Amino acid sequence: xxxxxxxxxxxxxxxxxxxxxxxxxxxxxxxxxxxxxxxxxxxxxxxxxxxxxxxxxxxxxxxxxxxxxxxxxxxxxxxxxxxxxxxxxxxxxxxxxxxxxxxxxxxxxxxxxxxxxxxxxxxxxxxxxxxxxxxxxxxxxxxxxxxxxxxxxxxxxxxxxxxxxxxxxxxxxxxxxxxxxxxxxxxxxxxxxxxxxxxxxxxxxxxxxxxxxxxxxxxxxxxxxxxxxxxxxxxxxxxxxxxxxxxxxxxxxxxxxxxxxxxxxxxxxxxxxxxxxxxxxxxxxxxxxxxxxxxxxxxxxxxxxxxxxxxxxx
Amino acid sequence: xxxxxxxxxxxxxxxxxxxxxxxxxxxxxxxxxxxxxxxxxxxxxxxxxxxxxxxxxxxxxxxxxxxxxxxxxxxxxxxxxxxxxxxxxxxxxxxxxxxxxxxxxxxxxxxxxxxxxxxxxxxxxxxxxxxxxxxxxxxxxxxxxxxxxxxxxxxxxxxxxxxxxxxxxxxxxxxxxxxxxxxxxxxxxxxxxxxxxxxxxxxxxxxxxxxxxxxxxxxxxxxxxxxxxxxxxxxxxxxxxxxxxxxxxxxxxxxxxxxxxxxxxxxxxxxxxxxxxxxxxxxxxxxxxxxxxxxxxxxxxxxxxxxxxxxxxxxxx
Numbered sequence: 001x002x003x004x005x006x007x008x009x010x011x012x013x014x015x016x017x018x019x020x021x022x023x024x025x026x027x028x029x030x031x032x033x034x035x036x037x038x039x040x041x042x043x044x045x046x047x048x049x050x051x052x053x054x055x056x057x058x059x060x061x062x063x064x065x066x067x068x069x070x071x072x073x074x075x076x077x078x079x080x081x082x083x084x085x086x087x088x089x090x091x092x093x094x095x096x097x098x099x100x101x102x103x104x105x106x107x108x109x110x111x112x113x114x115x116x117x118x119x120x121x122x123x124x125x126x127x128x129x130x131x132x133x134x135x136x137x138x139x140x141x142x143x144x145x146x147x148x149x150x151x152x153x154x155x156x157x158x159x160x161x162x163x164x165x166x167x168x169x170x171x172x173x174x175x176x177x178x179x180x181x182x183x184x185x186x187x188x189x190x191x192x193x194x195x196x197x198x199x200x201x202x203x204x205x206x207x208x209x210x211x212x213x214x215x216x217x218x219x220x221x222x223x224x225x226x227x228x229x230x231x232x233x234x235x236x237x238x239x240x241x242x243x244x245x246x247x248x249x250x251x252x253x254x255x256x257x258x259x260x261x262x263x264x265x266x267x268x269x270x271x272x273x274x275x276x277x278x279x280x281x282x283x284x285x286x287x288x289x290x291x292x293x294x295x296x297x298x299x300x301x302x303x304x305x306x307x308x309x310x311x312x313x314x
Numbered sequence: 315x316x317x318x319x320x321x322x323x324x325x326x327x328x329x330x331x332x333x334x335x336x337x338x339x340x341x342x343x344x345x346x347x348x349x350x351x352x353x354x355x356x357x358x359x360x361x362x363x364x365x366x367x368x369x370x371x372x373x374x375x376x377x378x379x380x381x382x383x384x385x386x387x388x389x390x391x392x393x394x395x396x397x398x399x400x401x402x403x404x405x406x407x408x409x410x411x412x413x414x415x416x417x418x419x420x421x422x423x424x425x426x427x428x429x430x431x432x433x434x435x436x437x438x439x440x441x442x443x444x445x446x447x448x449x450x451x452x453x454x455x456x457x458x459x460x461x462x463x464x465x466x467x468x469x470x471x472x473x474x475x476x477x478x479x480x481x482x483x484x485x486x487x488x489x490x491x492x493x494x495x496x497x498x499x500x501x502x503x504x505x506x507x508x509x510x511x512x513x514x515x516x517x518x519x520x521x522x523x524x525x526x527x528x529x530x531x532x533x534x535x536x537x538x539x540x541x542x543x544x545x546x547x548x549x550x551x552x553x554x555x556x557x558x559x560x561x562x563x564x565x566x567x568x569x570x571x572x573x574x575x576x577x578x579x580x581x582x583x584x585x586x587x588x589x590x591x592x593x594x595x596x597x598x599x600x601x602x603x604x605x606x607x608x609x610x611x612x613x614x615x616x617x618x619x620x621x622x623x624x625x626x627x628x629x630x631x
Contacts (some may be wrong), residue, residue, distance in 0.1 A: 049449065153332035156614075157607045160569035161587060162340070165599060168591045169343045245458055249573055252460045253588065268461060272577070275464055276472040283468075286461030294456035301452070 043306040050302020056295035064112045073102035075109040076260050087280055097267070097281050098274060107284055110262040114244055114292070117178055117263070121243035124182030126236045129189025130228070134220045136190065137197030148194070151187040159184060160249060167255045174257055181246050189235050196228035230307040237300030241293045248289050264289045318622050326615055333611065334387060337603045338380050344596060387604065393597035397590075402601040406583065412482065413582030416574065417567055419502030421560075424509035429556070431510075432517025436525065437544065447514060454511030459570050463504045463577035470500065480579035501578040505570050509563060516559050517552070524552040554625050561617025565610045 044050055063070065078099045087095040087103075095103050136147040154162075166180045200206060201224070209223050250256030251265030259266055264285040271282035352358055352366055367373050371382060386393065392402035431451075435444045471479035477500045478484070483493050524530065525548055533547050534540075572584030579585075583602060590598040 049452075149328065149332060152329060153336055156329060156333055156565070156611045157336065157603065158565050158569045158572075158610060160572050161603055161606055164587070164591060165340055165603060166343070169340070169345060171345075241456065245456075248458050249460060252458075253573070253576060255591070265458075268464065271464055275468055279468045279472070282461075282464050286458060286464065289461065290453070290457050293458075294453060297452055297456055 040306045044302055047302040047305060049298045050306070053295040053298030053302065056291065057299055060111065060115060060292055060295065063108065064115045067108040067112050070108050073105045075101060075105040075262055077101060095278075095280055098270060098278075103281065103284060106262045106267060107264070107288060110264050110267055110285065111288065111292075113174065113257060113261060113263045114247060114265070114289070117174065117181070117247045117257075118240040118244035118292075118296075120178050121182045121185065121247075122236050122239040124178065125185040125239050125243075126189055126232060128182070129186035129235075130193050130225060130232060132186065133190035133193025134197055134225055134228075137194040137201065138216070138220055138224060144194075147190065151190055154184060155187050159246065163246065163250055164253065164255050167250060172250075172255055172258060174261070177247060177250065177257055181243050185239055185243065185246075189232060189239070192231050192235055193225070193228045196231060197224050200224065200227050231304075234300055234304040234307065237296055237303055241296035241300065244289065244293055244296070315622070319619055322615055322618055326611060329611055330608065333607045334384055334604060335380070337600055337607070338383065340603070341596060341600050342376075344594075392601040392604075395590075395595055395598050397593050397595045397598070402597050405586070405598060406601055406605055409581065409583045409586045412580060413568070413571055413575070413584065415498065416501055416505060416571055416580060416582060419498055420506035420509055420567060420570075423502060423506035424513045427506075428510040428513025429517050429553070432514040433521055433549070435514065435518040436521035439522070444518075448518070451511040451514045454507050455515075457508070459504060459508060459573045460577055462507060463501070463574055466500055466504055467577065480577075482581060501574045501580050504577070505567070505574045508570060509567060512563065513556070513559065516556065520555050521548060521552040524548050554621065557617050557621045557624065561614040564613035568606055568610065 078101060079096070097103055097106065132147050132151075136144040163180055163184060167177060170176045170180070206219070206223055209219055214223070247256055247263065248265030248268075251263050252268050254266075254269055256265055257263045259269070267285040268282055275282045352363060364373075371379060374382075390403060392406070394401055395405055398405070431447045435447045438444055466477075467479050470476045478497055480497075480500075482497050484497075530543060530547055533543050538547070568584075571582060572587060574580065575582045575584035576588060583606065587599065587602045589595075590602070
């Protein structure tokens with residue numbers, strides 16, 4: 001649903017191909033030197049929202065890893081006697097759902113699944129996007145237009161429509177959901193990497209490497225891709241946010257990860273029918289999604305500003 | 315200009331072929347393929363199955379099948395629904411107005427609220443308003459649409475009774491204009507929130523980019539009034555790129571509409587799609603995948619052409 005939209009919503013003109021720009025004007029994202037790194041850190045730590053985002057992300061990951069220690073109940077244990085137990089009632093700190101399952105335990109365990117899906121999906125999209133983008137940028141010609149037209153076609157089919165059909169046909173489970181979201185979110189990364197590579201391709205150190213007869217693979221992985229690292233890192237962070245949102249929408253609609261495995265999305269699956277008499281059951285999972293996505297977005301946004309060489313400390 | 319439009323239209327043709335091919339391949343992934351619905355029927359014999367297969371042309375090689383199917387598409391024949399037997403095109407057309415109404419209202423909200431918030435944010439940079447608006451926009455981008463919809467239903471329909479909890483009109487009454495309007499508020503606000511957030515962020519950075527240019531400084535140095543600098547010099551340049559955004563956002567908006575329609579029981583194409591998935595009504599699913607993709611394609615095409623009309627640098631450059 002929202003893939004791609006979280007990517008640089010910055011000034012539109014900076015995103016055009018920089019293929020024709022003279023080398024000396026091209027901002028280099030290389031975060032190589034130590035001085036550079038401390039400047040990035042200085043810019044990032046000044047951004048309060050980005051820091052809060054990073055801290056919350058770390059806390060959420062910590063919470064997901066140790067979920068079984070924090071969860072007081074078995075997230076799958078059904079106890080109809082405590083159906084819709086109110087928060088705080090009979091040891092259910094956050095109440096119980098329509099089957100009397102402990103909400104707190106379910107939220108914690110669901111967080112594991114939702115975060116794992118988000119992180120792995122982002123990783124897949126970055127790996128595929130980097131490789132395809134690098135191939136397109138490096139080789140140009142038929143390879144370039146083939147890859148970029150494929151991206152264009154995928155970017156024309158509304159994500160949620162495509163994903164719903166795929167997950168309905170492929171028997172949705174965690175693995176297939178990760179794969180189909182990942183295979184549908186590499187396009188923005190590919191465009192980004194391609195643009196970066198086009199812009200540094202003509203710089204002297206690449207020409208020198210070529211003149212020395214460096215093999216293509218080595219040139220791509222050792223010289224070109226590392227220089228595109230910074231924007232890719234930002235895109236990856238924002239892709240985690242998008243993937244979590246996408247997974248939750250699919251699961252809410254009943255075509256994502258299937259019960260009894262809890263995810264924040266499928267905990268809201270039946271929410272519609274009882275939302276008016278047990279609203280808390282529907283409130284928590286959504287708050288967790290919003291908190292997680294917001295933290296990744298602030299983190300990614302801060303990272304982008306910090307890594308942008310054109311912004312100086314002022 | 316005519317040459318530019320023609321070139322863009324020609325570029326859309328391979329895209330159309332690509333989209334139709336992708337949709338066709340996806341449908342081949344369906345369990346049991348197009349025959350699944352017949353296989354579930356216990357009264358069908360093996361011979362019956364083969365006869366239907368031949369009748370539908372499913373015994374032909376795959377590229378022949380694609381070509382004959384594509385020929386049907388090109389002439390507007392999208393096949394017939396498994397569920398109701400009605401033509402797919404007719405079913406989809408009957409649902410499009412509801413979705414367009416919803417999306418139109420969301421666009422209106424996003425354009426008016428989002429752009430004004432973005433402009434004020436940029437002009438009054440680093441003020442309390444800017445801080446609240448940018449943070450608020452980020453929150454708007456992070457809230458899952460379906461959950462925000464549920465919260466709106468809980469608060470405004472369940473607790474305050476300001477709006478109805480779903481549907482396009484009160485059942486059993488002849489719907490008045492007011493009745494329809496009050497039903498539209500909830501879903502369009504939910505769908506529009508996230509778009510408003512995107513637009514305000516985009517507008518803000520676009521205005522900031524233009525405000526830093528030399529010609530703005532020149533205008534100020536000449537003594538042009540600040541009001542004129544903002545309206546005539548800055549906004550005229552800063553708002554042009556938003557045309558591209560309107561085209562790009564179409565895809566996300568139609569996806570958001572699917573979710574919003576589910577929460578508010580809004581009878582548009584999104585609901586039709588989910589219902590068809592539940593009934594394994596493959597012709598309708600395929601038809602909707604294609605229709606929505608083609609709409610997205612033409613949305614961005616239209617935005618590109620409009621951009622070229624407004625900004626001559628694009629078509630001549």
